[in-house]
C-alpha cells in the first residue's frame with residue numbers, strides 16, 4: 001500500500017511580518033503533481049496544518065483547495081491530526097463534509113471514528129484512535145495520536161487494560177514512569193488492537209523525539225512545552241509518520257520519519273532540503289521509504305555587511321532576487337529612518353539587524369539561536385536578550401512562566 005506522508009504545512013505562517021501564502025500555494029500545486037505521479041492510496045498529514053488556532057480565511061481557503069486537489073474525490077484516504085499549532089476543533093469543523101471526500105480529521109486523542117463509508121473506501125473497524133481501512137480490497141490499520149498534553153497521556157496510561165490488572169492504578173505513581181514510556185505504552189496499546197491481524201500497521205503522531213533537533217543527548221528536552229519521547233520506546237510497526245520537527249528525519253530502525261515542513265519557516269531552516277515521504281508498506285515490517293525533494297520556492301538568505309552604505313547598496317542590488325533577506329549591518333552609528341526606508345525599498349528584506357561596533361559579541365549570535373532547541377524558559381531568556389540586549393530579571397522570567405501555566 002502506497003502512502004504519502006507530509007506535515008507542518010503551517011498555512012498562514014509569516015516570516016517576520018511578510019506573508020508566505022504564495023509559496024504555500026506553490027507547495028500545494030507541487031503536492032498535487034506528486035500525488036498525481038505517485039498515486040498513493042493514503043495521504044497522512046501529521047499535524048500543524050495551520051500556524052495558528054484561528055487561521056485566516058486565506059489560509060483556510062488554501063487548506064480546502066488542497067484537500068480538493070489531492071483527495072481524488074474520495075478514492076484516496078486522507079488522514080489528518082492536529083498539531084500544537086492547530087485549533088483542533090476548528091480544524092475538525094469540516095469533518096462531516098470531509099468524510100464525503102474520504103478525508104478523516106481527528107479532533108482529539110483516542111477519538112473513535114464511525115465505521116462505514118468514507119469517500120470511496122471503508123472504515124471497517126474502529127478503535128480509540130485507531131481505524132482499520134479497506135481501500136480497493138486491501139486492508140491497513142492506522143493509529144493516530146494527535147498532539148496532546150501530559151495530563152491526557154497520564155489518564156489514558158492509567159486506563160491501559162493490561163496495566164490495570166497488574167497493579168492497582170491508585171498505587172501507581174506516575175512520577176516514576178517517564179513520559180516517554182507512557183507514550184510508548186499508549187502507542188503499543190493502540191496497535192495491539194489488531195495484533196493478530198496480518199495487515200500493515202501504521203502510527204501517526206505529532207510529538208518530539210528526544211534529540212531529534214540536533215545534539216542527540218537525552219536530557220529532558222521540551223519543545224513548545226512538550227516533553228520528548230525516546231525512539232526506543234516506540235513500538236515496532238510498519239511505519240511511524242511524525243510531525244513537529246521541521247527538518248526531515250529518518251529513524252530507520254523504527255521505520256519512523258519526520259517529513260518536516262514543506263517550506264523554510266525560520267532562518268535556521270535554510271540549511272537542509274525540504275521533502276515529503278513516499279512510503280510503500282508491504283506488511284511484516286517490509287517498508288520502502290522514499291524521500292521526495294521539494295523545490296525551494298523562495299530561499300531565506302543572510303547577508304552581512306560592514307557599514308550602512310553597503311547595506312543600502314546590497315539591498316538595492318538584490319531587489320529582483322527571489323529570496324527572503326536578513327541583513328546584518330555592522331555599524332558605528334544607529335540607522336536613521338531614512339536608511340531603513342532605503343533598505344526597505346527591497347520588499348524582500350524581512351529584517352535588518354544592526355550590530356553596533358564594539359558590541360558585536362553581544363548581538364551577532366542572535367540569528368543563530370534556534371529556539372526549538374531550547375526549553376521554554378531558556379528560549380524566553382534568549383528572546384528577551386535578543387530584543388532588549390540584557391538578561392531578563394528572575395522576576396520577569398517567573399512572571400512569564402506563570403502566564404504560561406495560566407494559559408494551559
Ligand SMILES: [Mn+2]
Nearest residue numbers: 048083084244
Ligand atoms: Mn508542532
